[in-house]
Amino acid sequence: MKGVLLVNLGSPDSPTAKDVKPYLDEFLMDERVIDVPKILRNILVRGIILQTRPKRSAKAYKKIWWEEGSPLIVISEHFAVKVRAQTDLPIALGMRYGSMSIRKAFQELADQGVDEVLLVPLYPHYAMSSYETVVVKALEEQQKHFPSIKVTTLPAFYHNPDYIRVLSRSIAEGLEDFDYDHVLFSYHGIPERHIRKSDPTRFHCKIDGSCCKVNSVAHHTCYRHQCYKTTDLVVEALGLPQDKVSTSFQSRLAGDPWLKPYTDYEFERLAKEGKKRLIVVTPAFVSDCLETLEEIAMEGKEQFEEAGGEHYKHIPCLNERDDWVALMASWIRDWQTEHILPV
Known part of the structure; x- marks a missing residue:
C-alpha cells in the first residue's frame, strides 16, 4: 500500500x-x-x-x-x-x-x-x-x-514548469494594485562552503557570478544556481523588467562568508538608490515561517523604511493556495x- x-x-x-x-x-x-x-x-x-x-x-x-x-x-x-x-x-x-x-x-x-x-x-x-x-x-x-x-x-x-506557473501566479496577484519600483527575490542564506561541498565535480562551483550560467551536473545540487534559476523563470513568466528585479539571500550567521548579496544590505541599498516602493518575495519557502513573517515582513520593512523607503510589501508564500x-x-x-x- x-x-x-x-x-x-x-x-x-x-x-x-x-x-x-x-x-x-x-x-x-x-x-x-x-x-x-x-x-x-x-x-x-x-x-x-x-x-x-x-x-x-x-x-x-x-x-x-x-x-x-x-x-x-x-x-x-x-x-x-x-x-x-x-x-x-x-x-x-x-x-x-x-x-x-x-x-x-x-x-x-x-x-x-x-x-x-x-x-x-x-x-x-x-x-x-x-x-x-x-x-x-x-x-x-x-x-x-x-x-x-x-x-x-x-x-x-524549483524549475518544474507547473510549479513556476503556480509561483508566478501567486506573485502576480501580489503585484496587483502596487506600483512597485523594485521586486526583490530574497532566498534563505547558506554558507558559501555549502555550495562547494554540494558540488559533485569538486571544481565547477566557484561562486564567481558565471559558474551558475554554465551548464553542469553540479546544478542538480547547487542551491545558488537553483535560486537564480527560479528568479529567472518567474521574471520570464511574468515579463518583469530586468532592471526592476534582483536576488538576495537572508539569515546568515557571523564568522563565515554566506551567499551574497545580503538581503538586509539590499534593503538599505535599494532605498538609498531612490527605490521608494519595494515588493519582496521569499521563494525558498512554500510555507510562511519565522524567517518570512518576522525577519522579512516585519524587520525588513523597518530596515527599508529607516533607509528612506516609503512603501513595502511582502508577498506570502504559497502556503495552502x-x-x-x-x-x-x-x-x-x-x-x-x-x-x-x-x-
Whole structure:
C-alpha cells in the first residue's frame, strides 16, 4: 500500500525560551546546518549560542505566533488536509526538527498498512541544510525503524514548469494594485562552503557570478544556481523588467562568508538608490515561517523604511493556495499510478 510523507522544517512547541531551546539545539546541532566537527559544534551551539539565543528567538516567535499555534505548523497541517482530500492515499506530516518528528509520521503511515512511501521535502531547492537533511534523516529513520517500507523521494522542483506557473501566479496577484519600483527575490542564506561541498565535480562551483550560467551536473545540487534559476523563470513568466528585479539571500550567521548579496544590505541599498516602493518575495519557502513573517515582513520593512523607503510589501508564500494544493496532489497521483515524478 502506498502513502505520502510530507516534511517541513519544524517549530518549537511554544514561543517560550523553554521550548525554543531544545528546538534550536536539535536544529543547530545538525551537522548539515552547522557543518563543523561535532566537538566544535557542541562548543559553539551549547556553549555559546544557546546561552542567549533562545530568549531572543522566543521574542521573535511571539511576534508571529497564531492563536492556533506556530504559523509554519498550522499552514503545513492545513496543506496536508487539503492534499489528502484530493488523493486517495494515506498522507502524514512530519517535521525535520521538533516534536512532530519524521519517525512519528512514518509510524502513522505504517499503522495504516503503508509499505511504500513518497517522501516530499517541502523545499523547492536542494541545499544541505534543508532538502538534504530531510532526506538523510528520513532514510535513517526508515532503515532503523521501518526497514520494510520502500521510500521514493520527490526531487527538488524549483524549475518544474507547473510549479513556476503556480509561483508566478501567486506573485502576480501580489503585484496587483502596487506600483512597485523594485521586486526583490530574497532566498534563505547558506554558507558559501555549502555550495562547494554540494558540488559533485569538486571544481565547477566557484561562486564567481558565471559558474551558475554554465551548464553542469553540479546544478542538480547547487542551491545558488537553483535560486537564480527560479528568479529567472518567474521574471520570464511574468515579463518583469530586468532592471526592476534582483536576488538576495537572508539569515546568515557571523564568522563565515554566506551567499551574497545580503538581503538586509539590499534593503538599505535599494532605498538609498531612490527605490521608494519595494515588493519582496521569499521563494525558498512554500510555507510562511519565522524567517518570512518576522525577519522579512516585519524587520525588513523597518530596515527599508529607516533607509528612506516609503512603501513595502511582502508577498506570502504559497502556503495552502488551492492551485499549489492541486499541483502537489497531481504529482502524488502521477507517482501513485505511473511512478512519474516532476522534473
